[in-house]
Amino acid sequence: MSFKKRFLAGSLAAVLTLGMATGCTTVRKSDLSDDYSTVVAATYGDENIYLDEVNYYLRNSQLMYEYYGAMYGTNIWENEGAEDALREEVMASIYQTRVLCDHAEDYKVELTDADKTLIADRVSEDNQEFMEIAGSDEKMLTDLMTKNALANKVYKAIIDETEIKTTEEDNRQNSISYLFFEEAEEADETAETETAADETAETETTADETAEAETEAEETGYKEADAKAALKKVEQGTSLEDAGKDVGIDVSTTNFGVNEEQTTEFGKKAVTLKEGESAMVYEEGTGWYVMVCDSENDEDATASAYESAVEEEQSAHFSEVYQELDKAKFKVNEDVVKSLNIADTPVLNLESETEDSTEDVSLEENTAEDGTAEDVETEDETTEAE
Secondary structure: OOHHHHHHHHHOOOOOOOOOOOOOOOEOOOOOOOOHHHOEEEEEOOEEEEHHHHHHHHHHHHHHHHHHHHHOOOOHHHOOOHHHHHHHHHHHHHHHHHHHHHOOOOOOOOOOHHHHHHHHHHHHHOOHHHHHHOOOOHHHHHHHHHHHHHHHHHHHHHHOOOOOOOOOOOOOEEEEEEEEEEEOOHHHHHHHHHHHHHHOOOOOOOHHHHHHHHHHHHOOOEOHHHHHHHHHHHHOOOOHHHHHHHHOOOOEEEEEEOOOOOOOHHHHHHOOOOOOOEEEEEEOOOEEEEEEEEEOOOHHHHHHHHHHHHHHHHHHHHHHHHHHOOOOOEEEOHHHHHOOOOOOOOOEOHHHHHHOOOOOOOHHHHHHHHOOOOOOOOOOOOOOOO
């Protein structure tokens, strides 16, 4: 899959719930020379969509990508297609927001006074530096956030209609603790040692050196006998943790859907175990798993799996309904949108952070203090479509 497709698949939401850049002190100063509020970037039916709105969406997303890229020491814009993918993400979100807003009356959805007050508060809190770099003002931002909030209410109304078919039992997860015995590569290492001995006639390989090489090979992994010995200890009452300590292996844990089709030998065996039962399986090319079933129903894991399954059904229902919605013609002025340079106009000011090493600028702190990454919530709980 190309980077462009992976970027869109991972970041395009059915409704872009705008994360505000309120209180952010790391943005660069704006170098805008044009009034973006007069430049038409797209049209939706008879409505003009101006570049200031597009730029605000784009710079919000850009800030987040650059922030996390800086955390991991990567520059996402060096990937081919990344800039175009972000532009497509933004335009798709703007389009979908318009479509959903057009059907607010159909779903008897409207904004309450509380919603409008919340929007006004968020607009007044928005960081002025960021508004400058995004080429926006309070009027544009109020309109943008109003559309977002309304679209999210319509989205929620649609997914609330979903007839949920999955059950908690369908998604029941067990809890498995296990020791993984990575298979030793003794044969390959020994063969390499023997080959090297034949090719270096000048230096004779002694029997002691060969034995040492074989010992090193054995130390890179384990044999079936090691796993069997650990299993026997567990069956005789030794804890899995203690059995692992004897061979230098830490206990790991995982979950399996007991009603799901398993594709690995590990999974196939794990879903058959009752609580307290132990077993061992071999995975070709990897090694042996000595496992113990801690629970046949891990409540937390089951709840999480059920929630994910419900969200998948809701997402599928939304996609089905969305395809049937009447949509006005959406036309993007590609040249105008592409004029928004991304790679050469970073939003995050890393130089500022480097100069002031004593100031810990974190997205979480900004969120807690100023609402940086909070969504524009309506009176009803809003939900993002994955």
